Amino acid sequence: MHIVVGTKNPAKIAAVSAVFENATVEGKQTDSHVSAQPFSDLETMQGAINRAIQCADAKSGIIGIGLEGGVMQLDDKLYLCNWGALAVSDAEIYTAGGDRIVLPDEVAKQLKPGVELGDVMERLAHKNDVRKKEGAIGIFTNERVSRKDMFSHIVSLLYGQLEFHRKQKAQH
């Protein structure tokens, strides 16, 4: 199996390698075609789909995966949200949503168009490259759940759906 992940972010690539253990996994720069900091479930999911399709498009037989982080409003709070998409072609796409946790008000109020959560997190945690390591989710969960763990779960949800679909097809 040949998997292409639409990113150069090592946390996302490691999340895919952890699930597709015996596959070739490579990271490729893609354009999410949504804002750098998506602000809804829909926009975050669309970013993941756009990345996955660009990866699958490259060559037939390739499985494309897109993983996208964003934030979404629920009631009067802002939550982290995460989405993934797996594309076999632009006609066969699986999607899955991941963990959500509430963002502290002091972080939420700094997020406006043009400001990325990753940058706010670096200032707050006095650390570099938070987005490539534990992520915001790692910091706010005392590192019980890292960004890689969280995206791995999404990748399992995606792969499982593909397997289910292939089994169904083989039976008919």
Ligand SMILES: O=P(O)(O)OP(=O)(O)OP(=O)(O)OC[C@H]1O[C@@H](n2cnc3c(O)ncnc32)[C@H](O)[C@@H]1O
């Ligand atoms: O190179 P790419 O693949 O774009 O990697 P990225 O780290 O920018 O990842 P996203 O575009 O998917 O993330 C959107 C924003 O959310 C930030 N972010 C950081 N940690 C996050 C987390 O745990 N969950 C969701 N978003 C997070 C991230 O830094 C970006 O500002």
Ligand SMILES: [Mg+2]
């Ligand atoms: Mg990004």
